[in-house]
Amino acid sequence: MTVRMSEMTWMEFDKKIKDGAITILPIGACEQHGPHLPLNVDTVIAEGFAERLAGRVGAVVAPTINYGYRSKPLSGGGPLFPGTVDLSGETLIHLVFDILEELIKDGAKNIIVLSCHFENEAFVCEAVDLVSQKYGNKAKMLIANWWDPMPVEIIDQVFTEVPFPGWAFEHAAVTETSLMMAMAPELVHEDRMVDTQGVTPCPYNIYPVPADAVPETGVLAPARSSSAARGQLIIDSVLIELEKMCSKEFK
Numbered sequence: 001m002t003v004r005m006s007e008m009t010w011m012e013f014d015k016k017i018k019d020g021a022i023t024i025l026p027i028g029a030c031e032q033h034g035p036h037l038p039l040n041v042d043t044v045i046a047e048g049f050a051e052r053l054a055g056r057v058g059a060v061v062a063p064t065i066n067y068g069y070r071s072k073p074l075s076g077g078g079p080l081f082p083g084t085v086d087l088s089g090e091t092l093i094h095l096v097f098d099i100l101e102e103l104i105k106d107g108a109k110n111i112i113v114l115s116c117h118f119e120n121e122a123f124v125c126e127a128v129d130l131v132s133q134k135y136g137n138k139a140k141m142l143i144a145n146w147w148d149p150m151p152v153e154i155i156d157q158v159f160t161e162v163p164f165p166g167w168a169f170e171h172a173a174v175t176e177t178s179l180m181m182a183m184a185p186e187l188v189h190e191d192r193m194v195d196t197q198g199v200t201p202c203p204y205n206i207y208p209v210p211a212d213a214v215p216e217t218g219v220l221a222p223a224r225s226s227s228a229a230r231g232q233l234i235i236d237s238v239l240i241e242l243e244k245m246c247s248k249e250f251k
């Protein structure tokens with residue numbers, strides 16, 4: 001049977017939830033990812049991990065949130081790129097809150113919010129915190145992404161040709177490009193990859209966002225050396241960790 005809630009009948013969904021299945025809410029973004037990747041990278045990756053994890057642990061994947069919190073210049077390129085469509089923090093908090101509340105009212109007791117857009121984190125935490133204050137022990141909720149559970153030795157194995165630039169700069173670079181090559185190769189334009197060098201992190205934020213804060217390609221670190229094999233390595237190692245998280249937290 002499908003793991004996608006949207007493709008289940010209400011009775012199928014109801015039974016899964018009553019049997020104690022985990023519900024996963026993926027959250028992505030609609031954000032520029034350079035000349036070689038589509039706007040929906042964070043969404044494809046969030047869904048990709050959610051569906052793979054669901055297949056392993058018998059979870060249900062709720063419909064994905066396709067937009068995220070405001071893109072920042074030095075982690076996502078920022079708001080000045082056409083196609084980057086951002087939500088305010090307030091909207092994201094309300095959106096996540098409303099969805100979680102409905103799921104809990106339907107009987108969901110075990111929930112994972114899988115957010116794969118860096119900037120979402122504080123607002124997702126706020127929404128989950130508010131839901132938790134309201135519903136207490138009715139539901140256990142985890143907030144996860146793919147980069148925090150990734151073992152350090154995997155970072156070393158992925159970054160053998162270019163140095164690891166830090167997670168904020170890993171935007172449209174080796175990890176995201178490799179994950180896309182493994183999950184949705186038809187959306188990757190390898191011939192358009194740019195070898196960005198020498199962008200240095202600014203240790204503070206500037207508003208209004210200066211137009212020259214990031215390279216005009218929107219890419220902050222090189223994607224060179226990306227491959228489907230590296231993507232698969234990340235997928236396999238992260239899924240092991242996410243599965244461990246499920247068996248530890250949802251007994």
Ligand SMILES: [Zn+2]
Pocket residue numbers: 033041042116117171172176
């Ligand atoms: Zn991204």
